[in-house]
Each structure stands twice: as structure tokens, then as C-alpha cells.
Amino acid sequence: MSLLLASSLSAAKIKEIVNVIGVRDNQLIGYGLVVGLNKTGDGTTSKFTLQTIANMLQSMNVKLDPKDIKSKNVAAVMVTATLPPFARQGDKIDVVVSSMGDAKSIEGGTLLMTPLKGVDGRIYALAQGPVTIGGRNGRGGGALNHATAGRIPGGALVEQEVPFDLYHQNQATLSLKEANFKNAVSIQNILNRYYKERVAVAVDARTIRLRKPANMTMIEFLANVGELSIDYSVKPRIVIDERTGTVVSGVDIEVEPVMITHGDIVVKIQSEKALPAVSEGSDAQNIGANTQVQPGNHAVVTRHGATTVANIARALKKLGATPKDIISILEAMKNAGAIHADLQVI
Structure with a gap:
């Protein structure tokens, strides 16, 4: 597409x-525990989790050897957040909770109070609350798509401000x-x-x-x-989604005459007069105003007006090219000087 x-x-x-x-976000990070899991937490192989549990219990005057802890209802997690500019004490910010050990899921768990520090080592926020998991089918509008990571909306309170x-x-x-x-x-x-x-x-x-x-x-x-x-002037750019093969480009990004061979796919950009006419009943197919796909996985693109990245993308899709094929071919065209635009793969 x-x-x-x-x-x-x-x-x-x-x-x-x-x-x-000076008006900027600041990244925060912390290490904590998610409790209340239904036997989906870290196993006994995650020794740092057992030690953390023992340390937490000791702070509550409960002394216990980490070797004696067998619970699978706890998971060690890294907690990250973004502190927005001009955030004030008492403001709430969202946090992301990600498992560190071999927990199967942190869904339904509760994050215990976790200090969030900046790059200077100071504590700027405290996070705590129930972890939510959303969009596990990968379609949830930016939601995390696996059960070993989740969010706590408004789960951290700002304790220290960044002066500016x-x-x-x-x-x-x-x-x-x-x-x-x-x-x-x-x-x-x-x-x-x-x-x-x-x-x-x-x-x-x-x-x-x-x-x-x-x-x-x-x-x-x-x-x-x-x-x-x-x-303002926008620098021409082509963006490719490696997972889906989606190509996003400007309408005025032209492709100069070139021939690229990639496996059994051949893309040839040539002048319009050099393109053989497609007679009725011919095996060649017109898939656009300027593009023909011919037998043997060949795409021939004319210079009628201007050949664009859109023509190339449609031709490659018609030939059954995978996202990796599309990326490789467009990168080869850019390296050959046929495309004068930045190529960004996401």
C-alpha cells in the first residue's frame, strides 16, 4: 500500500x-515489584526478584532468607515515565511497567511504591497502583501488545520539580x-x-x-x-513500515531511470517510448498510468510525466514483494542515486 x-x-x-x-521532557526510571499475580510471576530462577522481596520484607521488620521464598505471585519490573515540562508537585503522570524476569504475565497485578529517578539520581516521582494490560491483539491504539508489560494511567505523583x-x-x-x-x-x-x-x-x-x-x-x-x-520547506522523505510493508512518500518524489535486480524481481525505469505496447490478450498488465508488470516478475515503469515512489511501490506489491524486498530495493535505488529523498524504516 x-x-x-x-x-x-x-x-x-x-x-x-x-x-x-529548556522547555523539555525528562525521562524517569525505577525498579520495583508487582504483586498479586495468579502464579504468573517470576520463578525461583530470578534470584534478583527473591532478593528484592526479602529486602522489602526486612524494611517491614520481617526477616526472611531469599532461599526460603517460593512465591510465584510477584514479578520484578522496570518502571519508566516521562516528566513533562513545568510539572508541579502533586501532578500525576502515566507510567509503563515492564517485566525483568521470567514472569508469564503481570496482568491483574499491583505495583508497589516505586521511586522514579532522573539521570542525576534524584527522585522526582513515586509510582504505585494497579497495572492495566491493553491491546494484546496489537490493534489497541498505541497500547502495549503483550502481557509482560502494562501501564498505570496517572500512576505516579510528582514529588520534585525541575526548576526553570x-x-x-x-x-x-x-x-x-x-x-x-x-x-x-x-x-x-x-x-x-x-x-x-x-x-x-x-x-x-x-x-x-x-x-x-x-x-x-x-x-x-x-x-x-x-x-x-x-x-516552510519539508525535506523529501520516504517512510516504510517494515512490519506491514506500508510505504509513505510525498507525491513529488521522483525516481530517475535505473534498473534494479533483487532475487527474481527486476524493476526497470525507462523512457516511455522504450516501453512495449500492451496488446489485448497480452500477459503484461497495466497497474497504473505509468507502470506495467510483465511475465517473469518484471516491472517496467515509464517516464510519462514522472515516475514516483508510489509507482514503484504498487509494482512491487503486484509482484508479491515482501516488506524486506521493498526496503532493499528502495535502499538500492537511493544508493544508486535514483531517489533523492531520505529513507526511514520504522
Whole structure:
């Protein structure tokens, strides 16, 4: 399947294509126990789980040798979360719980209080609560698709804030999500024209430094900046889903004349006049305005107008190419200089 995106020139608000340096998420991680499992927890081979149980019980004045613990209702887990910018004490954030040992499932379990630390080793949140498992059929809108990992929505309370005083700043820095000299200069010019003074300067292909006007706070200034629209250039990109074989590309991504042989599949891009006519009753099939699939797993794509990645994808699908075949062929075309776009495999 091939999906077509808009052309390489798009309109968007500035806030959609930039980040404000300093306004960022922070990753948190912790180690804990999930209890209440119905004999689906870690076995006796997960010694770190047994030691953790013994340590927890000892903190409650219950001394027990880890070798004497035979419970299969407990699983050791890693707990991860994302601390959003400007999160305050008492705010709730979602956490992801993932089994570390040989537990068969953590469904129905409860995570015991787990400190979540940042890269600096400080505790920023405490997680606890019932683990939910969703979307085990793989279709659940971003839900985890196996029973050894789950989520706790709002399962962590923020205990410590990440200090960042934006209000009293006189300067700020924008970072483009994708480096582009033209886009950086466009943002600079739009802001300077809008405020009728030099409030922005592009220092490289990704960075724009801002100086707020005297009659505004930094919060008001960034809010206004984010709402301004810009026509920005999008770098051509082809995205391939390795699992499904879905190809997403821009409508204007052309493919130059080339011939690629991959196993028993041959893709030849040639001029329209070199393409043999398909007579009625012929074994060759037209599968698009510019594309014919001929006997022997050959796809011949003409240069009528412009051959695009969409033509190639349809031809390869018709030939029964697997997702790996499609990836290999498109990568070979890019390496040969026939495709002038970034290729991203997800």
C-alpha cells in the first residue's frame, strides 16, 4: 500500500515546527515489584526478584532468607515515565511497567511504591497502583501488545520539580525540529517584520535566538510567536513500515531511470517510448498510468510525466514483494542515486 503526502512546501504555525530550548521532557526510571499475580510471576530462577522481596520484607521488620521464598505471585519490573515540562508537585503522570524476569504475565497485578529517578539520581516521582494490560491483539491504539508489560494511567505523583524560570528571562532560543537554513531565515524574517524590530536572529540551520519586546513578558511573547504561520520547506522523505510493508512518500518524489535486480524481481525505469505496447490478450498488465508488470516478475515503469515512489511501490506489491524486498530495493535505488529523498524504516 502506498500513501501520498502533500507537497514539499507546507504551511504551519511556528510552534508546530520548533521547540523552545529548556522547555523539555525528562525521562524517569525505577525498579520495583508487582504483586498479586495468579502464579504468573517470576520463578525461583530470578534470584534478583527473591532478593528484592526479602529486602522489602526486612524494611517491614520481617526477616526472611531469599532461599526460603517460593512465591510465584510477584514479578520484578522496570518502571519508566516521562516528566513533562513545568510539572508541579502533586501532578500525576502515566507510567509503563515492564517485566525483568521470567514472569508469564503481570496482568491483574499491583505495583508497589516505586521511586522514579532522573539521570542525576534524584527522585522526582513515586509510582504505585494497579497495572492495566491493553491491546494484546496489537490493534489497541498505541497500547502495549503483550502481557509482560502494562501501564498505570496517572500512576505516579510528582514529588520534585525541575526548576526553570522562564518568566524572568529576556531571551529565549528556538530549535527547529528539522535543520533547514531556509526555514530558520524565514522564521527570523517573519518575526522581525511582525514586531517591527529585530527580535529574532537565525544563528544556524536549526537555531533562532529571540529577544522579547520591552512591553511583553516572555510567556506572552512565546505564545504570540508560536501562533504565527509560516510557509516552510519539508525535506523529501520516504517512510516504510517494515512490519506491514506500508510505504509513505510525498507525491513529488521522483525516481530517475535505473534498473534494479533483487532475487527474481527486476524493476526497470525507462523512457516511455522504450516501453512495449500492451496488446489485448497480452500477459503484461497495466497497474497504473505509468507502470506495467510483465511475465517473469518484471516491472517496467515509464517516464510519462514522472515516475514516483508510489509507482514503484504498487509494482512491487503486484509482484508479491515482501516488506524486506521493498526496503532493499528502495535502499538500492537511493544508493544508486535514483531517489533523492531520505529513507526511514520504522
